[in-house]
Amino acid sequence: MSSAFSLSQWRETARNRLREHGIVDAHHHTLGQSQRRERNPGLWDWLSESYLFLVSIRAAGLEVDKFLDPGVPDNHRAQMLLPILKLTRATTYYRIVWEGLRTAFDFDLNTLDESNWQVLDELIRLANQQDDWFDEILVRRMNQRSGVLDRQVGGTLTDAIMTIGAGDVADWDNYILKVRPTRDANEMAAKTKKRSLDGQPSKASVKIDSLLYGWPQSVRSELQDLFGGNPEEVRDLDGYLNYVDGILEQISADRQLVALKSAIVGVRSLHFPLVDKARAQRVFREPVEHLTAEDVTSFEDFIMNHICRRAGERGLPIQFHTGSPFAGAHPDRYCAPSFLTGLIARCPETRFDLMHGGYPYWGESATLAVRFPNVYLNLAWLTMISDSEARVALRSWLDQVPANKIMWGGDCVFVEETYGTYLVSREQVIDVLGEKISRSEISPDDGLVCLQRIFCDNAKELFAL
Numbered sequence: 446m447s448s449a450f451s452l453s454q455w456r457e458t459a460r461n462r463l464r465e466h467g468i469v470d471a472h473h474h475t476l477g478q479s480q481r482r483e484r485n486p487g488l489w490d491w492l493s494e495s496y497l498f499l500v501s502i503r504a505a506g507l508e509v510d511k512f513l514d515p516g517v518p519d520n521h522r523a524q525m526l527l528p529i530l531k532l533t534r535a536t537t538y539y540r541i542v543w544e545g546l547r548t549a550f551d552f553d554l555n556t557l558d559e560s561n562w563q564v565l566d567e568l569i570r571l572a573n574q575q576d577d578w579f580d581e582i583l584v585r586r587m588n589q590r591s592g593v594l595d596r597q598v599g600g601t602l603t604d605a606i607m608t609i610g611a612g613d614v615a616d617w618d619n620y621i622l623k624v625r626p627t628r629d630a631n632e633m634a635a636k637t638k639k640r641s642l643d644g645q646p647s648k649a650s651v652k653i654d655s656l657l658y659g660w661p662q663s664v665r666s667e668l669q670d671l672f673g674g675n676p677e678e679v680r681d682l683d684g685y686l687n688y689v690d691g692i693l694e695q696i697s698a699d700r701q702l703v704a705l706k707s708a709i710v711g712v713r714s715l716h717f718p719l720v721d722k723a724r725a726q727r728v729f730r731e732p733v734e735h736l737t738a739e740d741v742t743s744f745e746d747f748i749m750n751h752i753c754r755r756a757g758e759r760g761l762p763i764q765f766h767t768g769s770p771f772a773g774a775h776p777d778r779y780c781a782p783s784f785l786t787g788l789i790a791r792c793p794e795t796r797f798d799l800m801h802g803g804y805p806y807w808g809e810s811a812t813l814a815v816r817f818p819n820v821y822l823n824l825a826w827l828t829m830i831s832d833s834e835a836r837v838a839l840r841s842w843l844d845q846v847p848a849n850k851i852m853w854g855g856d857c858v859f860v861e862e863t864y865g866t867y868l869v870s871r872e873q874v875i876d877v878l879g880e881k882i883s884r885s886e887i888s889p890d891d892g893l894v895c896l897q898r899i900f901c902d903n904a905k906e907l908f909a910l
């Protein structure tokens with residue numbers, strides 16, 4: 446390396462290069478422009494969707510239900526929140542929201558108090574109604590070229606994550622066999638979340654989890670709502686597989702849909718062993734009162750293997766939430782990425798996107814990405830969980846994983862938080878690449894290529910964006 450090399454100059458070059466080259470958000474939950482206009486979030490609602498709120502503020506002890514109760518006066522809300530918000534200032538989640546609000550609205554979150562929260566509230570509401578707001582943040586400032594929106598989550602999964610571990614609902618199998626059939630269909634439908642793509646430079650992925658537990662009659666309306674067709678008429682496993690295949694055919698024919706997605710790890714392990722067809726058929730053949738936890742699990746295992754095989758045949762990558770779920774009672778250790786090893790090995794034609802680095806097991810994600818050509822790593826959420834852990838993981842990944850296999854994702858609901866996440870993640874990646882350049886492990890040009898690959902080209906290739 447020439448002695449005239451300046452790391453700070455390279456860092457500036459890297460930022461400019463990314464600005465020109467553009468980025469792809471390989472996993473996000475952004476609320477569509479018309480959905481946001483209609484919902485018209487103010488400061489409290491905006492905050493309630495942020496990771497800062499969902500993780501740090503909740504963990505610090507805010508009485509969340511009371512805080513979000515529509516009957517609580519705004520000033521009382523400010524009094525509840527402000528002292529707790531201060532306790533979260535050192536967290537990466539805080540820094541992301543601080544960056545996002547500062548760059549989007551020129552508002553310094555450190556100055557938030559009982560006399561000025563209305564200013565920020567009004568700025569957010571104005572942005573909701575501004576026609577070119579998404580363009581301003583996502584296109585003009587971030588140069589987002591495309592992305593993969595997580596389009597929906599079924600009400601069953603949302604309800605189960607909040608229910609299991611509370612009261613006498615011991616686990617997922619118990620929930621599916623005993624609790625789910627007693628739930629009111631409309632209440633469950635209200636818990637289903639859908640995102641629209643309008644206003645976003647993005648394509649979408651389709652969550653397949655409802656198909657893993659779609660055999661009870663009580664879940665069929667959720668299938669109909671999310672995937673269409675006539676799931677009510679399905680009476681046996683062959684009929685069910687026909688239904689699943691029809692859905693996968695529709696997805697692969699839709700140019701807006703570029704991947705499948707699973708977040709089932711929120712309630713069960715990522716171990717999906719091969720199961721005999723006869724074993725999986727029991728859920729259709731036996732009376733419900735005779736079914737056991739093993740029947741529920743076997744059906745899920747069978748369908749997951751079937752879907753992953755079909756995804757490979759149809760060229761659809763599948764995104765897996767790996768690592769800690771951010772809510773609920775399911776232990777982290779069952780969410781470790783290496784549980785997916787058998788499934789990955791059995792489906793060499795299927796490309797697997799391991800999301801969130803499998804945090805806190807990011808080393809396991811890396812060993813899978815080097816053992817199997819069909820495994821990719823996604824930084825979504827990992828860069829937000831902890832700045833220091835993300836840097837350690839990145840250092841290790843870049844030491845062992847080829848540069849075509851790592852992607853970045855924003856993982857946020859509102860574009861301002863996505864912007865904050867992008868700025869924080871960008872500096873993490875630039876810092877780690879800069880260290881490698883300083884040690885002459887890679888050239889400054891190699892560093893720029895890696896940066897472009899991580900933030901744009903790799904996701905573009907994987908999802909054919």
Ligand SMILES: [Zn+2]
Pocket residue numbers: 472473474595856
């Ligand atoms: Zn996500």
